Amino acid sequence: MGITTVRVTNRPGLRDPAGEDVLYEIRHALGIAPVEHVRTARVYRFEGISEKDARLLAEKLLAEDVFEVYTINKPVITDAASVVEVAYRPGVMNPEAASLSKSARDLGVTGLAAAASSREYAFYGGGVTAADIETILDRLLVNPTVETVMRAEPDTLLISGRPGETKIIPIRQMDDAALMDLSRDKLFLNLEEMRLIRDYFISRRRDATDCEIETLAQTWSEHCGHKTFKAELVVNGRKKEPLLKRLQQATARAGHPLVLSAFVDNSGVMEFYHGWAVCGKVETHNSPSAIEPYGGAMTGSGGVFRDIMGTGQGAKVIASTDMFCFAPPDIKPEAIPPGCLHPHYLLRRVVAGVRDYGNRMGIPTNNGSVHFHRDFRAKPTVIVGAYGLLPVSRAQKGRAQPGDLVVVIGGRTGRDGIHGATFSSGEMTHRTTEVNASAVQIGHPIEEKRTLDALLAAAEEGLIRAVTDCGAGGFASAVGEMGAETGVEVRLEQAPLKYQGLSPWEIWLSESQERMVLAVAPENLDRVLAICRGLNVEATVLGAFAAHRRLLVTWHGTVVCDLEMEFLHHGLPRRRMEACWQPPEEAAAPLTTLPANWTEAYGRVMAHLNVCSKEPIVRMYDHGVQGTNGLPPFSGLHGDGPNDAVLLTPLPGRPEAVVISHGLNPVLNRSDPYYGGLWAAAEAVSNAVAAGANPEEMVLIDNFIWPFPDPESLGALDRAVDACVDFVDTTGMPFISGKDSLSSTYRGADGTVIKIPPVLCVSAFGRVPDINRTVSADFKGAGNKITLVGKRTVSEMGGSVYCDLYGQPGGSPPRIDLSVLTGVLTAVHRAIAAGKVLACHDISEGGLAAALAEMCFGGGLGAAISIPAAENPVHFLFNETAGCFLVETAPDTDPAALFAGVPHQMLGTTVAGDRISAAGLFSVSLTALKRAWQEPMARIFGSMRAGNEGRGE
Amino acid sequence: MMKKPRVCVLRTDGTNCDRETARAFDLAGGAPQMVHVNQLRTGEEKLAAYQIMVIPGGFSYGDDVHSGKVLAVELTSFLKEQLQEFVTAGKPLLGICNGFQVLVRTGLLPGGRTDEISAALMANDSGRFECRWIELLVENNHCLFTRGLAGRVLSFQAAHGEGKFFAREDTLAAIEQAGQVVFRYAGAGGGPAGNYPDNPNGSLHAIAGICNPGGTVLGLMPHPERFVERTQHPNWRRGETGEPHGLAIFRNAVHYAREI
Numbered sequence A: 001m002g003i004t005t006v007r008v009t010n011r012p013g014l015r016d017p018a019g020e021d022v023l024y025e026i027r028h029a030l031g032i033a034p035v036e037h038v039r040t041a042r043v044y045r046f047e048g049i050s051e052k053d054a055r056l057l058a059e060k061l062l063a064e065d066v067f068e069v070y071t072i073n074k075p076v077i078t079d080a081a082s083v084v085e086v087a088y089r090p091g092v093m094n095p096e097a098a099s100l101s102k103s104a105r106d107l108g109v110t111g112l113a114a115a116a117s118s119r120e121y122a123f124y125g126g127g128v129t130a131a132d133i134e135t136i137l138d139r140l141l142v143n144p145t146v147e148t149v150m151r152a153e154p155d156t157l158l159i160s161g162r163p164g165e166t167k168i169i170p171i172r173q174m175d176d177a178a179l180m181d182l183s184r185d186k187l188f189l190n191l192e193e194m195r196l197i198r199d200y201f202i203s204r205r206r207d208a209t210d211c212e213i214e215t216l217a218q219t220w221s222e223h224c225g226h227k228t229f230k231a232e233l234v235v236n237g238r239k240k241e242p243l244l245k246r247l248q249q250a251t252a253r254a255g256h257p258l259v260l261s262a263f264v265d266n267s268g269v270m271e272f273y274h275g276w277a278v279c280g281k282v283e284t285h286n287s288p289s290a291i292e293p294y295g296g297a298m299t300g301s302g303g304v305f306r307d308i309m310g311t312g313q314g315a316k317v318i319a320s321t322d323m324f325c326f327a328p329p330d331i332k333p334e335a336i337p338p339g340c341l342h343p344h345y346l347l348r349r350v351v352a353g354v355r356d357y358g359n360r361m362g363i364p365t366n367n368g369s370v371h372f373h374r375d376f377r378a379k380p381t382v383i384v385g386a387y388g389l390l391p392v393s394r395a396q397k398g399r400a401q402p403g404d405l406v407v408v409i410g411g412r413t414g415r416d417g418i419h420g421a422t423f424s425s426g427e428m429t430h431r432t433t434e435v436n437a438s439a440v441q442i443g444h445p446i447e448e449k450r451t452l453d454a455l456l457a458a459a460e461e462g463l464i465r466a467v468t469d470c471g472a473g474g475f476a477s478a479v480g481e482m483g484a485e486t487g488v489e490v491r492l493e494q495a496p497l498k499y500q501g502l503s504p505w506e507i508w509l510s511e512s513q514e515r516m517v518l519a520v521a522p523e524n525l526d527r528v529l530a531i532c533r534g535l536n537v538e539a540t541v542l543g544a545f546a547a548h549r550r551l552l553v554t555w556h557g558t559v560v561c562d563l564e565m566e567f568l569h570h571g572l573p574r575r576r577m578e579a580c581w582q583p584p585e586e587a588a589a590p591l592t593t594l595p596a597n598w599t600e601a602y603g604r605v606m607a608h609l610n611v612c613s614k615e616p617i618v619r620m621y622d623h624g625v626q627g628t629n630g631l632p633p634f635s636g637l638h639g640d641g642p643n644d645a646v647l648l649t650p651l652p653g654r655p656e657a658v659v660i661s662h663g664l665n666p667v668l669n670r671s672d673p674y675y676g677g678l679w680a681a682a683e684a685v686s687n688a689v690a691a692g693a694n695p696e697e698m699v700l701i702d703n704f705i706w707p708f709p710d711p712e713s714l715g716a717l718d719r720a721v722d723a724c725v726d727f728v729d730t731t732g733m734p735f736i737s738g739k740d741s742l743s744s745t746y747r748g749a750d751g752t753v754i755k756i757p758p759v760l761c762v763s764a765f766g767r768v769p770d771i772n773r774t775v776s777a778d779f780k781g782a783g784n785k786i787t788l789v790g791k792r793t794v795s796e797m798g799g800s801v802y803c804d805l806y807g808q809p810g811g812s813p814p815r816i817d818l819s820v821l822t823g824v825l826t827a828v829h830r831a832i833a834a835g836k837v838l839a840c841h842d843i844s845e846g847g848l849a850a851a852l853a854e855m856c857f858g859g860g861l862g863a864a865i866s867i868p869a870a871e872n873p874v875h876f877l878f879n880e881t882a883g884c885f886l887v888e889t890a891p892d893t894d895p896a897a898l899f900a901g902v903p904h905q906m907l908g909t910t911v912a913g914d915r916i917s918a919a920g921l922f923s924v925s926l927t928a929l930k931r932a933w934q935e936p937m938a939r940i941f942g943s944m945r946a947g948n949e950g951r952g953e
Numbered sequence B: 001m002m003k004k005p006r007v008c009v010l011r012t013d014g015t016n017c018d019r020e021t022a023r024a025f026d027l028a029g030g031a032p033q034m035v036h037v038n039q040l041r042t043g044e045e046k047l048a049a050y051q052i053m054v055i056p057g058g059f060s061y062g063d064d065v066h067s068g069k070v071l072a073v074e075l076t077s078f079l080k081e082q083l084q085e086f087v088t089a090g091k092p093l094l095g096i097c098n099g100f101q102v103l104v105r106t107g108l109l110p111g112g113r114t115d116e117i118s119a120a121l122m123a124n125d126s127g128r129f130e131c132r133w134i135e136l137l138v139e140n141n142h143c144l145f146t147r148g149l150a151g152r153v154l155s156f157q158a159a160h161g162e163g164k165f166f167a168r169e170d171t172l173a174a175i176e177q178a179g180q181v182v183f184r185y186a187g188a189g190g191g192p193a194g195n196y197p198d199n200p201n202g203s204l205h206a207i208a209g210i211c212n213p214g215g216t217v218l219g220l221m222p223h224p225e226r227f228v229e230r231t232q233h234p235n236w237r238r239g240e241t242g243e244p245h246g247l248a249i250f251r252n253a254v255h256y257a258r259e260i
């Protein structure tokens, strides 16, 4: 029996929001006017069942008669100018297929060999040309990496293939040129590393298998091996300790009593309360997101969630965060380098990916930010974080014992993400999208959710000795690492596959998502398998840990990989890398002129992409699931005033809270990596302190996303690490987890090189003893005092939004004074803990002016402030020094007493009404400011469309 | 001490509001227990052993095809009799968010029988998943879950992508006539909200929740289980909201179950 196709669409006359969404994009992002209307239909194909059974599925499953109509084997939309079907490419696994098979089984339909689903778009409008359709497909609907336009009915939905053979690579005979040919576009190893591999096999008197070469390449990749961070540095001729070592030594020096696990496990762990611990991990997922933003962002989220799941002997994921950097969404398409995608598309699709993964897994996403800079046009920065809860008794990284079984649970293995680890370590080029298509897949959050449920159930019963996730490098990395101290034997033919046709090395290296590897003592196996079966999770024994310290992989009895763990994990020599560093040139001093029109200037700052409200994005994330949220991303009178951090109460009925926040500023990272680094760290912790967190009970996570480490970039990276180390040494807050991604460089065919702005993202998390002693940022009442707390040199306008808008020099970037920062943080925390603070917001992009306006938006209140005569009002309002706070206190509280000993300044009072005024300077309308602040993201995400307004229905 | 009614918290692949829903019943005096649909299918668990049943929120089976559809098909294929018995016995059955979608797609709402699907929860008019706090007006009707709440305006969080309540005109008229509308999205004045964002999804008649003719089966899109503690409200720092608004719904179910 062949394929039966069922097409389903909404009844005529009913709204089709998916179609309306596409239409909005066509009009607003593409500017194609002739398209008047878009309708969509869902297309289902079933192979191996009768038309009668297909009709049963249509009636019972696919189409609801209340609002839908369907057809079998013929078009369902017949009146459109053009109808196009977009489907996933064969081999890209569509999670919906498994549900179709399940429901068919449940409904008693037998013989179904395969099922698929896709979508049809119907375009209406007299003047729509074929060229218009091509543009729409190209720019909006089809990402050729994973999708394709269906131009004919498929012959079969089955993916067939015979497993490939293991190839022998004659590496012993290879000269330098041949070694580099082997490495290029695939292994991303340098000549020295390739020679080492050759020499190893010469000493073993045999050639290598493809599986062995691939295993070495991924273990030694920058992504997994962190070669730059571990390298011995020579900066301007002077030797310096490796970057990673300096960070770790600073953490050791801090000797923080709450740290339970730093830099050794899949995430960093700190003590919480009542025998519980919290852990945190932040990851980048730039390269996959650059070529397939939806799948890339999904797998980024899925991966970082699994890092949490794979901490200690298993942790529950309690929060997700997302930080993105893109080029401005209105950038001209011509400005986008070949091989790169437009930021309007990237932003929407990345958000959709983070949304669909976190929401479906039931993990609240409630802290994040989006930053824009033109130089992200060649590659976005996509950072995703996750946090977890686990008992202190299971918080230490587990160690597999010889004899323990290697058990893989979760998803099946397919040809997904082959070369993801090595690919992430390579630079983006005009060839990237073509060569690395297989490096991206579509995530399956439901698979990961049930795997999480099974993992936690097994963890609670104490059945897990060690656990890690299958991330970059797949089984090779996960099993290779877990067995590094013992040795391990794997029977690769045991691995459950999505489809046949994979070579052994592909199974071994595949980065198929949603898989966890457990070390399970033999006596616990049956129970683990039973738990998994009860939750519809596939669990398979792949092999066993050994005592021979070898990585031995067989395929139906034939050895495909036999490497000594010593060589695999320690054979890579420490690199010695040259860095050069020149302090940034003294920038021209900022102007002192005042704007002619304050209302306009204030509004422009509020509307700047790096200041404007990101609420339309945040609303797409479920921040309430798990019922733990005690400080949401937005609150206040109208629910639209932003807060600085998130507070979660993860223990039901208890007041103890986890605080999570972050900071980053790519503009400052580039202009001055040292002070940009300090800014990121200060902003991260200030965000947490503004909500009431105690700086003494907080830890940090670093993410360095840097251009390829040439001497210049490496010099800047070295300075950023210096900033982190100085920050730890003065504040006592240690880094306990971190990640680096050093591939933010684009090389075009014509020799163009674009260095994407470096990003240091610092995330902070900590514990708070009582949610009742925390504050939000919205002003609480009229007539209250507003005080500025913290030290600023307001003429340090470098990198500010104001100077960017007006094209003016900014002078030095804000030079955060570490000698006063700790005192300021402590004073603000104490004031909040004492119940003296009604609202608090820290200063970041847009300066004091933006912070003040946001507090007013939240409170539905105005403010009357005065600016000291000695200060330049522009600098005073728009300087962006992190580590400074606006604090609202009751009229009978004396701020001078509250903040004695730290820099502070009375600013004015909150007032009823719609205006922010500065004595003698201006009075601006809050309604106008709020409109300016909310408009940019509402336009991109089409929130204006969300209602019935102006729809003429 | 009075015996606590047993609450079956139904789970399957993609259920994700189960723990907080169980917690809400726990606070309300029930004895919640997680029950996987597999356990009902194998017979290891029986619905008859429970006095209350709840289908929590989440993305059952990824919301593939339609939200809640795959679970609805599974329930009507294998557990139809047990479900029908549970409802016929007048035991409280609650569906929240995805659970509401499941109940509508089994036919248990609004009709109370698993043989006909007469309403739908369609994609939000906005075309997207949205998470925001909204106000709900409680209608004066005979639903056991809202006893004593008629006329009140409750604050709950809505978090869904497919929550637009839709039915044909005659069905709508019938459920209005029978007093089966339990919750409507409320606008600024407390009256039914037609417009976004007060009505977050474009629901017809601003319907946010309905019950079966007997008032024992309730489904609603917003999440009462996310407001059973004071600090769960986004503006708890701005003043008193009184008892967390979700508690009464769970407590009503527990009290009712004790009586039957």
Ligand SMILES: [Mg+2]
Binding pocket: A643, A644, A687, A841, A842, A843, A844
């Ligand atoms: Mg802030």
